[in-house]
Amino acid sequence: MRINLSIIYFFLSISVIGQNNPMELYNTGNSNFKSGDFKKAIENYSELIKTVEEKTVQKTCYINRGLSYDRLQKYDLAIADFTEAIKLDSTDMASFIDRGLSKMHAGYLEKAKEDYNYVVYKNSNNGMAEAALYWLARIHYSQGKFEEVIKNCDSYFTINSKDSELYFIRGTANDMLRNFEQSIKDYGKAIEIKPNYVQAIANRGTAKINLLTSNGNLEPSKKETKSACMDLKKAKELGDNSVEDLIYMYCNKKE
Numbered sequence: 001m002r003i004n005l006s007i008i009y010f011f012l013s014i015s016v017i018g019q020n021n022p023m024e025l026y027n028t029g030n031s032n033f034k035s036g037d038f039k040k041a042i043e044n045y046s047e048l049i050k051t052v053e054e055k056t057v058q059k060t061c062y063i064n065r066g067l068s069y070d071r072l073q074k075y076d077l078a079i080a081d082f083t084e085a086i087k088l089d090s091t092d093m094a095s096f097i098d099r100g101l102s103k104m105h106a107g108y109l110e111k112a113k114e115d116y117n118y119v120v121y122k123n124s125n126n127g128m129a130e131a132a133l134y135w136l137a138r139i140h141y142s143q144g145k146f147e148e149v150i151k152n153c154d155s156y157f158t159i160n161s162k163d164s165e166l167y168f169i170r171g172t173a174n175d176m177l178r179n180f181e182q183s184i185k186d187y188g189k190a191i192e193i194k195p196n197y198v199q200a201i202a203n204r205g206t207a208k209i210n211l212l213t214s215n216g217n218l219e220p221s222k223k224e225t226k227s228a229c230m231d232l233k234k235a236k237e238l239g240d241n242s243v244e245d246l247i248y249m250y251c252n253k254k255e
Contacts, residue, residue, distance in 0.1 A: 022052050029064060038068040059088040063095060066102070075106035093119045093128035100135060109139050120155070130159045137169055149173040164194040171203060180211035198238040205231030205243065209250055225250045 029044030045065040049058055066081030082099035089095070100115035112135070119125075119132035137152035153170035156163070171186030187204035190197050208228035212220040229251035232243045 022048060022057070025051065026057075026061075029061075033064060033068055036071075038071045041065070041068045042072075055088050059085045059092075062088070063098065066098060070098075070102045070105065073105070075102045078102040079106070091124070093122060093125045093132075097128055097131050097135075100132070104135065104139065109143065113139055126159050130156060133159070134166065137166065141169060141173060144176075146173040146176045150177075162193055164190040164197055164200070167193070168197065168200050168203070171200065171207075175203065175207055175210075178210075178214065180207045180214065183207045184211065196238060198235050198240050201231050201238065202235035202240045202243050205229070205235060206246060209246060220250065 025044050025048045029041045029048065032038070032041035032044060042065055045061040045068070049061045049065075052058065052061075062081045062085040066078040066085065069075070069078035069081060079099055079102045082095050082102065085092070085095045086099070096115040096119050100112040100119075103109075103112035103115065116132035116136045116139075119128050120136070123129055133152050133156040137149050137156065140146075140148040140152060150170055150173050153166050153173070156166050160166075167186045167190035171183040171190065174180070174183035174186060184204055184207045187200045187207065190200040191204065194200070205228045208231065209220075209225065212224055212228070217224070229247065232247050232251060235243050236247060
């Protein structure tokens with residue numbers, strides 16, 4: 001949950017005594033949210049929206065209530081609350097990210113992409129642009145739009161070049177496009193950042209085999225498959241049993 005310190009300062013500047021004390025409602029709502037009692041949190045934030053007219057406070061309540069609705073899988077209500085927050089402050093890119101996530105959860109992928117693309121277009125906050133590009137890559141991968149995945153990842157790496165997961169995702173996209181040389185490099189970067197990244201190690205080994213056989217070499221020699229087999233055997237040691245068939249086919253050859 002995003003905590004806005006200006007909200008706290010606002011509450012400290014007013015004096016309201018009794019059960020409907022805004023600061024008390026805000027703290028109770030946050031406490032209920034953190035403990036997972038999202039229904040109670042929604043009640044708290046709803047009451048606070050009615051109690052306080054200050055726009056910054058209302059915006060925070062809409063955001064927190066939207067997050068609560070999202071946790072309860074009431075995605076349309078969450079989207080509506082994030083939209084209200086955006087109406088109150090359209091410069092807060094985090095609200096577009098929050099709304100995009102709820103749209104994704106609801107299955108509105110194209111509408112989610114609109115929010116993420118807007119954040120990337122505005123380019124006013126590196127952290128939010130990074131999040132938007134991450135989710136765009138994930139959505140495009142789920143849609144089989146692998147060239148778009150690669151574009152999203154390329155832009156992402158201009159902000160954060162140390163994310164092993166995104167190198168893995170770009171590697172799998174290149175695999176699907178049969179760009180095996182590039183996918184091998186991507187998996188290598190993922191492994192460089194996260195040495196025991198078993199899926200990347202297994203995929204790199206597989207991509208090396210695919211690179212050999214895609215060039216017409218249907219029965220590569222033991223020497224040719226040495227590097228691939230090192231990856232496949234390492235993946236097996238790390239617990240990935242899906243590589244056993246490849247090891248049997250390409251790594252148990254006699255000299």
